[in-house]
Amino acid sequence: MIFNSLDYLIFFTLVASVHFLLPTGGRWPLLLVASYGFYMAWNPAYLFLILCSTAVDFLLGQRMAEVDEPVRRRLLLFGSLAANFGLLFTFKYWNFAQANLDRLLTTLGTHSPIPPIDVLLPVGISFYTFQTLSYTIDIYRGVLRPEPHLGRFALYVAFFPQLVAGPIERARNLLPQLREEASFDWERIESGVQLMLWGLFKKVVIADRVAIYVDAVYGNVGQHNPGSYLLATYLFAVQIYCDFSGYSDIAIGSAKVLGYDLMKNFERPYFSKSMTEFWRRWHISLSTWLRDYLYITLGGNRYGLSKTYRNLLITMVLGGLWHGASWNFVIWGALHGVLLGLSRATLPARDQIYARFSVPTFVRDAWRMIATFHLACLGWIFFRADTLETAWMILSGILSGPLSAPFRDTTTLAHALLAIPLMLLVHVIQERAGSARAWLADRPVAIRWACWYAMIVAIALMGVDGGAQFIYFQF
Amino acid sequence: MSDAVGVRLRSRWLGLVVFVLGLVLIDRLLGFGLERVLDASTPRARALRLAVEAPERNYDGIVVLGSSRATHHFEPSEIAPRLGVEVVNFGVDGQGLVFTRLLGARVLRAARPPAAIVVQFDPGDFCKPTFDRAFVLAPLAGRDDLVRKTLGHDWRSRIKLTSSLYRFNSLGPSLALSTVLPTPDMGDGFVPLRGRIDPDAVVPPRDVCGADPLDPTLAALLVELLAEADAVGVRVAVTLGPRLRDFDGIPEAERRAITEARLVVERGGAVWLPLDESTEAGRFGPAYYRDASHLNEEGARRFSRLFASELAVRWPDLGRLGSRE
Numbered sequence: 008m009i010f011n012s013l014d015y016l017i018f019f020t021l022v023a024s025v026h027f028l029l030p031t032g033g034r035w036p037l038l039l040v041a042s043y044g045f046y047m048a049w050n051p052a053y054l055f056l057i058l059c060s061t062a063v064d065f066l067l068g069q070r071m072a073e074v075d076e077p078v079r080r081r082l083l084l085f086g087s088l089a090a091n092f093g094l095l096f097t098f099k100y101w102n103f104a105q106a107n108l109d110r111l112l113t114t115l116g117t118h119s120p121i122p123p124i125d126v127l128l129p130v131g132i133s134f135y136t137f138q139t140l141s142y143t144i145d146i147y148r149g150v151l152r153p154e155p156h157l158g159r160f161a162l163y164v165a166f167f168p169q170l171v172a173g174p175i176e177r178a179r180n181l182l183p184q185l186r187e188e189a190s191f192d193w194e195r196i197e198s199g200v201q202l203m204l205w206g207l208f209k210k211v212v213i214a215d216r217v218a219i220y221v222d223a224v225y226g227n228v229g230q231h232n233p234g235s236y237l238l239a240t241y242l243f244a245v246q247i248y249c250d251f252s253g254y255s256d257i258a259i260g261s262a263k264v265l266g267y268d269l270m271k272n273f274e275r276p277y278f279s280k281s282m283t284e285f286w287r288r289w290h291i292s293l294s295t296w297l298r299d300y301l302y303i304t305l306g307g308n309r310y311g312l313s314k315t316y317r318n319l320l321i322t323m324v325l326g327g328l329w330h331g332a333s334w335n336f337v338i339w340g341a342l343h344g345v346l347l348g349l350s351r352a353t354l355p356a357r358d359q360i361y362a363r364f365s366v367p368t369f370v371r372d373a374w375r376m377i378a379t380f381h382l383a384c385l386g387w388i389f390f391r392a393d394t395l396e397t398a399w400m401i402l403s404g405i406l407s408g409p410l411s412a413p414f415r416d417t418t419t420l421a422h423a424l425l426a427i428p429l430m431l432l433v434h435v436i437q438e439r440a441g442s443a444r445a446w447l448a449d450r451p452v453a454i455r456w457a458c459w460y461a462m463i464v465a466i467a468l469m470g471v472d473g474g475a476q477f478i479y480f481q482f
Numbered sequence: 483m484s485d486a487v488g489v490r491l492r493s494r495w496l497g498l499v500v501f502v503l504g505l506v507l508i509d510r511l512l513g514f515g516l517e518r519v520l521d522a523s524t525p526r527a528r529a530l531r532l533a534v535e536a537p538e539r540n541y542d543g544i545v546v547l548g549s550s551r552a553t554h555h556f557e558p559s560e561i562a563p564r565l566g567v568e569v570v571n572f573g574v575d576g577q578g579l580v581f582t583r584l585l586g587a588r589v590l591r592a593a594r595p596p597a598a599i600v601v602q603f604d605p606g607d608f609c610k611p612t613f614d615r616a617f618v619l620a621p622l623a624g625r626d627d628l629v630r631k632t633l634g635h636d637w638r639s640r641i642k643l644t645s646s647l648y649r650f651n652s653l654g655p656s657l658a659l660s661t662v663l664p665t666p667d668m669g670d671g672f673v674p675l676r677g678r679i680d681p682d683a684v685v686p687p688r689d690v691c692g693a694d695p696l697d698p699t700l701a702a703l704l705v706e707l708l709a710e711a712d713a714v715g716v717r718v719a720v721t722l723g724p725r726l727r728d729f730d731g732i733p734e735a736e737r738r739a740i741t742e743a744r745l746v747v748e749r750g751g752a753v754w755l756p757l758d759e760s761t762e763a764g765r766f767g768p769a770y771y772r773d774a775s776h777l778n779e780e781g782a783r784r785f786s787r788l789f790a791s792e793l794a795v796r797w798p799d800l801g802r803l804g805s806r807e
Contacts, residue, residue, distance in 0.1 A: 013638045193494050229680070230773075418527075421655035456501065460508055467509075467647045468654045472617055 008048040010257040031188040042167035053129040061164045063090045064139040068146045068153035087143035091136040103332030131171035142178040159185045168261040174272040174292035189266020199263030206256025211470030214249035216422045217242040228397050234413035236404045243391045275434045280375035282350040320344035339389040513646020524665040526656045529574045529618045536588035541596035543567025547582045548602030550575040557786040558670040564790035566801025571671030578612030583703040598717040605739040608696050620649040674779035675772040696742045708750030718752035726771045
């Protein structure tokens with residue numbers, strides 16, 4: 008069941024309606040059953056993995072709070088890490104590791120003794136394992152008390168709006184909300200529905216539409232010209248942003264309707280003026296997770312420049328690998344690690360140059376924004392391409408130039424030309440006013456309604472019918 | 483609940499009801515407007531244009547129906563002189579059996595239907611439903627019961643079809659363009675592909691049907707089309723057309739799908755033309771392909787000549803039928 012389906016609309020309307028009809032004590036069981044049902048719509052068998060992860064981390068969390076001895080606490084933490092990373096490795100990385108080991112041993116004239124395993128990647132496994140890991144690590148660090156109620160903890164792990172693709176919610180934020188009574192609040196519901204609608208617009212009107220062009224080019228590398236590669240790469244930047252932020256908006260909106268606040272996951276990342284800022288605005292729940300539980304654990308920036316760069320590189324390579332078991336994601340992560348290091352290292356020199364030539368602030372900011380966007384696009388080539396060879400063909404194609412006219416898919420490009428400027432306009436309002444919905448709320452009712460009608464009409468008329476899964480479901 | 487809160491809540495509910503009613507009104511008004519645009523212009527989307535024009539045309543020979551492998555493989559100027567009838571190519575990229583069924587029915591409704599129709603299909607057509615793709619014909623749902631019934635094959639589609647606006651999903655910009663720009667002539671419908679596949683390209687085996695290949699709903703669509711053609715005295719020939727393979731033979735599941743499809747076709751009284759890679763591999767090497775599934779222009783001409791000579795053997799009297807008044 009995907010968010011951009013009639014099934015979800017009906018499922019969500021039913022769950023939300025019953026949720027507010029039930030007394031407070033009956034809400035968590037409803038949400039838990041709904042969440043498990045939501046997950047089982049993909050593959051009922053894999054619910055077992057969520058149950059295992061829930062049970063292990065609940066028990067280890069309880070136990071960790073009971074013992075003071077550092078060694079035993081560390082052992083309990085190790086148990087949680089081993090269980091969650093074990094699940095993740097088995098279902099996501101086993102075959103990647105096996106194939107690479109086999110390739111390595113083949114060069115030595117032998118084969119890997121480990122066989123590949125025939126399993127489907129469980130939807131959302133990277134998200135819920137990281138979520139439960141943050142719970143046990145926070146207890147270990149003493150910044151969180153364990154949740155005494157198994158049902159509520161299970162709901163924290165499996166809460167359906169964010170179960171399969173985040174935001175990777177922290178226990179500190181979500182668990183207290185699950186204990187509180189969520190009252191019927193019209194403004195909150197209206198705001199949540201509006202956010203869901205905006206997310207749906209980004210997904211079906213923009214992401215799924217430009218995906219047609221991107222797939223046509225990236226799926227037939229060798230049959231297109233450099234202009235098409237470049238346009239497809241720009242459009243993929245738009246696609247992945249609209250796809251993932253659209254998903255996040257629907258997730259956050261759904262939770263908001265039910266009375267819960269999830270963390271923000273995107274903040275107009277293509278307006279970033281540096282790669283560092285980009286990662287403060289892109290997939291915020293993952294980047295803060297990596298910062299808090301990996302980068303800082305490695306030492307962060309506390310032990311000199313060279314170790315800072317090393318830590319950035321390790322964090323981003325592992326962050327890349329988190330996305331998928333493929334060398335493309337490793338390269339994508341490494342590229343971002345290098346770019347983050349370079350961004351940090353060259354900042355003083357760049358500032359000096361701008362000062363030396365008295366570059367006006369708006370020119371400097373515009374240049375930085377354009378440069379950051381293009382660096383992100385460079386990474387997206389590796390992210391989108393099926394293989395390293397394909398990525399290299401696209402990249403060398405673009406760089407070889409001259410950029411000839413890209414291939415025309417009039418319908419797709421006409422839709423994109425109508426919808427993308429509209430999104431940019433909303434983003435400009437958000438940058439200036441903080442919230443486009445708050446800005447709109449101050450307008451007369453006729454304008455407000457006209458805007459929402461226009462969005463619904465756009466979704467009905469321009470959305471891609473029977474569109475694809477969200478890209479991040481595969482992670 | 484205090485009176486003030488109760489009044490506010492009631493006004494919210496009332497506002498919601500008014501908003502929804504407004505939405506229904508907008509849906510109907512815009513849907514009505516788009517229908518009028520459709521009536522007053524020639525759609526630029528090939529699929530919709532063919533379907534709109536199909537019942538209004540007069541046919542003198544053969545109509546080819548199918549997917550991109552019909553559009554790019556059947557060259558009327560090669561087929562027509564060999565059979566002595568006119569040939570038009572109604573293939574549409576990305577479509578499948580569902581679309582073929584609906585377009586075929588509209589062709590058969592013409593005041594002067596063709597002498598014969600040729601249905602090109604892919605083995606996967608019988609196990610991978612293409613209802614979503616055929617939704618491009620949804621604007622006709624209000625005026626064609628078969629379109630409405632076929633596209634509304636499940637509850638989700640029936641809900642979507644209740645919206646007058648949603649029927650024009652993805653067609654807005656193209657319809658708007660059709661009102662201001664002249665619509666290009668489609669000619670005889672054949673669209674040649676240029677270029678050649680890399681002879682060393684690895685062609686992966688296609689994902690076709692599994693153990694139970696024939697979806698009865700989809701097979702029924704073809705059976706219905708064959709029966710309708712028979713009822714108005716139109717002959718039907720069914721074929722696949724060749725595809726490039728870099729491995730020997732056809733996978734067992736695909737072979738089973740083809741065999742079952744052939745039974746359905748022959749039971750329906752149509753002619754099965756076995757022109758596929760199992761019979762034609764020797765005649766269509768990589769030089770004739772643009773990609774693994776599509777012949778290039780040279781290959782299409784070669785295939786069309788072969789097709790015409792095969793059909794001439796099966797239907798030697800076609801020229802006489804095609805020139806009927």
